[in-house]
Amino acid sequence: xxxxxRSDGAxxxxxxxxxxxVVGASLAGLRAAETMREKGFAGSLTMIGDEPYEPYDRPPxxxxxLLGNAVADHTALPRRRAIDADWRLGVPATGLDMSARRxxxxxxxxxxxxxxxxxxxxxxxxxxxxxEGALKGVFVLRTRDDxxxxxxxxAAGPRRVLVIGAGFTGSEIASACRERGLDVTVxxxxxxxxxxxxxxxxxEVAAEMHREHGVDLRTGVMVTGxxxxxxxxxxxxxxxxxxxxxxxxxxxxxxxQRNTEWLAGSGLGAGPRGIAxxxxxxxxxxxxxxxxxxxVAGDVARSPHALFGYQFLSLEHWGNAVAQADTAAHxxxxxxxxxxxxxxxxxxWSSQFGVNIKSVGVPPMGTEILVTQGSLGERRFAAVYGxxxxxxxxxxxxxxxxxPFYEHQIETxxxxxxxxxxxxxxxxxxxxxxxxxxDPSVPTHGPTITLSGYSPADRKMTFTPGRP
Amino acid sequence: xxxxxxxxxCQGYAQCAFLAPDVFAMHGDESLLYNPEAAAxxxxxxxxxxxxxxxxxxxxxLTDEDMAEMAAPDAVxxxxxxxxx
Ligand SMILES: Cc1cc2nc3c(=O)[nH]c(=O)nc-3n(C[C@H](O)[C@H](O)[C@H](O)COP(=O)(O)OP(=O)(O)OC[C@H]3O[C@@H](n4cnc5c(N)ncnc54)[C@H](O)[C@@H]3O)c2cc1C
Ligand code: SF4
Numbered sequence: 137x138x139x140x141x142r143s144d145g146a147x148x149x150x151x152x153x154x155x156x157x158v159v160g161a162s163l164a165g166l167r168a169a170e171t172m173r174e175k176g177f178a179g180s181l182t183m184i185g186d187e188p189y190e191p192y193d194r195p196p197x198x199x200x201x202l203l204g205n206a207v208a209d210h211t212a213l214p215r216r217r218a219i220d221a222d223w224r225l226g227v228p229a230t231g232l233d234m235s236a237r238r239x240x241x242x243x244x245x246x247x248x249x250x251x252x253x254x255x256x257x258x259x260x261x262x263x264x265x266x267x268e269g270a271l272k273g274v275f276v277l278r279t280r281d282d283x284x285x286x287x288x289x290x291a292a293g294p295r296r297v298l299v300i301g302a303g304f305t306g307s308e309i310a311s312a313c314r315e316r317g318l319d320v321t322v323x324x325x326x327x328x329x330x331x332x333x334x335x336x337x338x339x340e341v342a343a344e345m346h347r348e349h350g351v352d353l354r355t356g357v358m359v360t361g362x363x364x365x366x367x368x369x370x371x372x373x374x375x376x377x378x379x380x381x382x383x384x385x386x387x388x389x390x391x392x393q394r395n396t397e398w399l400a401g402s403g404l405g406a407g408p409r410g411i412a413x414x415x416x417x418x419x420x421x422x423x424x425x426x427x428x429x430x431x432v433a434g435d436v437a438r439s440p441h442a443l444f445g446y447q448f449l450s451l452e453h454w455g456n457a458v459a460q461a462d463t464a465a466h467x468x469x470x471x472x473x474x475x476x477x478x479x480x481x482x483x484x485w486s487s488q489f490g491v492n493i494k495s496v497g498v499p500p501m502g503t504e505i506l507v508t509q510g511s512l513g514e515r516r517f518a519a520v521y522g523x524x525x526x527x528x529x530x531x532x533x534x535x536x537x538x539x540p541f542y543e544h545q546i547e548t549x550x551x552x553x554x555x556x557x558x559x560x561x562x563x564x565x566x567x568x569x570x571x572x573x574x575d576p577s578v579p580t581h582g583p584t585i586t587l588s589g590y591s592p593a594d595r596k597m598t599f600t601p602g603r604p
Numbered sequence: 605x606x607x608x609x610x611x612x613x614c615q616g617y618a619q620c621a622f623l624a625p626d627v628f629a630m631h632g633d634e635s636l637l638y639n640p641e642a643a644a645x646x647x648x649x650x651x652x653x654x655x656x657x658x659x660x661x662x663x664x665x666l667t668d669e670d671m672a673e674m675a676a677p678d679a680v681x682x683x684x685x686x687x688x689x
Contacts, residue, residue, distance in 0.1 A: 193608055193640060200637055210641030214606035214665030455612040485611045490632030492616060516633075534633050537615045 150250055151469060154179040157239055157247050158221075159229045160255035160395070161185025163193070164434030164457040168253050169219045171465035181221040182247055184239065186228035189280055195454055197283035198305050199487055202312035204291065208284035229256075232402040234421070237429065250429065251468045254399075254411060254419065255461065257435040258392035258452060263300075268362040273370040274386045277305055289385045290316055297321070298373050298383035300359050302329035304486045306389030307342065311488040314349045321352040321381050323359050323373070326574055334495065334531055336572025337505050338519065341512050341533065345489050352381075362386060392452060394436050404430065410438040410450045415477035417464035431468050433460040439478055443546065444498050444528070453484040481543055485536075491515055494536045497529030497546045500573055507565040508558050510535055518542065521571055522552030605642050606665040607650060613661040623656055624649035 156172060158165045161183045169181060185191075192211040200206035224241065231240035232252075239247045260276035263269030273294075275286045290297070290313065297313045299306045302324035313320040326332065328339030329346060346353040358376040365371045372382045399406040404427070405420035411432045412420045417439065419430040434457035438450040459480040467475040486493045502521025510517030510533075518538045521529040527550045530542035545554070553568050607627075609620075616634030620627075627642040627650055642650055654662045 195611070196640055200639070203637070205637055206639050206641070210639075212606055212641070214608055214663050216663065217666065218671045455610070458610075483612045487611075487631065487635040487637075490635060492632065492635040494612070536634055 147469070147471060150179065151175075151177050152179065154250040155182070155248060156180070156251045156253070156468065157182045157184065157249035158253045158255060159184045159239060160257055160434070160436070161187070161223070161225060162191050162255065162257055162434075162457075163213065163454065164255035164257070164461040165253070166191040166213055166215075166219075166461075167458050168255065168433055168461035168465040169221060170216045171462050172469060173217060173219050175466065175469045177469055179250075181219060182224060182249075183219075183221045184224045184227065184229050184241065184247070186226070186242075187279060188226035190223070190225070192280055194278070197280070198277055198308040199312070201283045201287050202290060202309060203315060204287065208280045208287060211280065211283075228398065230398050232399055232404060234403050234427070234430070252430045253464055253468065254430065254432045254436060255434045255457075256395035256398070257457075258394050260388070261390045261393050263362065263388045263390075265361070268364070268370075269388070271362060271364040271370040271386075272368055273384050274362065274388065276388050277309065278392070286385075286387065290318060294318060294383070294385040296381070296383040297385045297387065298323065298359075298381055299387045299389055300373075301389035301391070302326075302342075302346075302353070302355075303332065303389060303391060304330065304484075304488075306387070307346070307488045308486060309387050309389065310346060310351050311349070314351060314489070319352070321354065321383065322346060323357055323375065323381075324353070324355045325358050327355055329353070329355075331572075331574055332500070334499050335502065335505060335521075336574075337512070337569055338531060339572075341515060345491065345515065349489050354379075392435070394450075396436065410436050412448060413437055413439045415440055415442070415479065416467045416475045417460060417478055418467070431464040433457065433464040442477075442479060443481065443549075444501060447501075449482065449498070451482055453482060455483050456480060481546060483539075483543070492534050492536055493531070494539055495529065495531040496539055496543045497521065497527075499529040499531060499571070501528045502571045502573070504552065504568040505571040506553050506568040507562070508554060509538060509560050509565070511562045511564060518558075520545070520552065520554060522568060525552055526550065527552045527554065605644055605647055605650065606640060607638070607642060608640060608663050609636060609638055610661045610663065611636065613659045614657075615659055617658055619656045619658065620653035620662060623653040628653060 191213045193213050196211050201208050228242045229239050230242050237249050260278040296319045299310050299322045302322050307329050310320050310322045329342040331339035359373050360376050361374045363372045370386050374380050394410045396406040403421050405412045405422050413432045414426050417431045418426045419432050435452045438448040440446040441449050460478050463478040483496045499521050501523050504522040505519050507517050507519045516534040518532045518535045520527050527545045618630050621630050627646050628638045631637045654664050
């Protein structure tokens, strides 16, 4: 019983008059703040965000907004409740003093905290050549402003759009362009669209989808340079196979970078791969010791997951940001025995060329794939991924009602290949195929899931025990 | 009037598109497109859609009255009133 009363008191005091600071005022930050208030947190809450806008939703930016069905500045997230926060928008956090429990802001202000939640997410990876990237007509797509700018450029009726990178965002942009009747070229370094996220078998289906809808899809090539006209507007792109494509709008869809630079030198375990945290969302410091007052959630976090061999998962998924924010907020206001692990089963959706693509689990862990229902050719199917004799993930194309079933299979580590019969299993679904993911040691852009835990094949450190 | 649909949860049953066709629309067989900032006069339709969605995927922003109500009988939630002001 030692100290129980004391720590109870501390938690009560924190709830009553503590100071909680959230850095990153977007999806994860907002949902966490709402949960804190729901849990009865009555102290001061400061929301710090470098964008000048209140939290908004990003998925519509590459879908409704590009189609012209919604306006970028109309994507503000609905509130589940009022959070009575002190909003510091349009100013970035630039530093963290862990021992003084203080966050430094870009305008010189400092904000003290008793508990800190970091939810700074990721940003679009820019075109590697800054000069070329600054040409007029070159876009990335991550923010509301990006969405607004790109939608205007598409509305102006460009002669050709070039999309560099055929991950989910790139594919959705290409799809929107075609729907608007615009000519579009997609350049992908891999063998097919979506290979990094879903593997080569599904990638082939995606490639056909692009081509059938009139996308000029170029795979296995890299864009080596962008060329501007004398007025500084992009005009053409040069490819590694020697070809040139003329385009007046170029969208760079090369994945994302984690927003952790502001933590450099703070002593927190933050780097290019995100911020490592325990299953309860508590951040690690650089010594691998878990902090007690700093939590992380959303795209910037990487945390171990029991279902996937305790690998550290970094997810760039909407649902993960919501679920992890909720867990982090709960744990920030709980005694250790009442804390919950974040064991959400990864899931995401995408919508392109009128097809609803959904996935659960961790497809890139899969070594084999089996089409359990429907057929790849009809683009209406469910397929499961196998890893060491168990179901590790599933993907559906226009067949989402089955997904909860497969989710349950993953959660119960069901055997792979599935021993049961399914209603509409076709001959092509009788034998598993190699899932055909690109070699993970070769860098690719835009993974939606990064496996960043220790693997014996991934020796980046030498362990040197001290001599007695 | 702001809303968001959790498209992980949405199973494309199209109930919402039936009840509030000016806000929700199907795109292809089962992809849902919606206007995240619907016109105020759609409120009744959207509320019907929220209630009818079989998987509870639609989150509609509370009105100021809703929030005030949440703040008032806070005897249950203890110190939870900090949020709604
Ligand atoms: C175009 C697009 C389409 C998408 N479509 C889908 C989809 O179909 N399905 C799906 O599951 N997911 C999708 N996603 C991913 C989803 O939007 C993200 O997973 C989600 O936004 C993550 O939320 P977050 O709060 O962790 O991070 P973010 O939304 O990235 O928010 C982080 C915030 O922190 C701010 N910030 C960064 N550094 C600082 C600093 N130093 N100080 C203060 N503020 C800072 C950032 O500017 C940003 O506002 C999409 C994303 C994009 C961009
Ligand atoms: S009613 Fe619900 S499940 Fe059906 S389409 Fe609308 S949001 Fe999706």
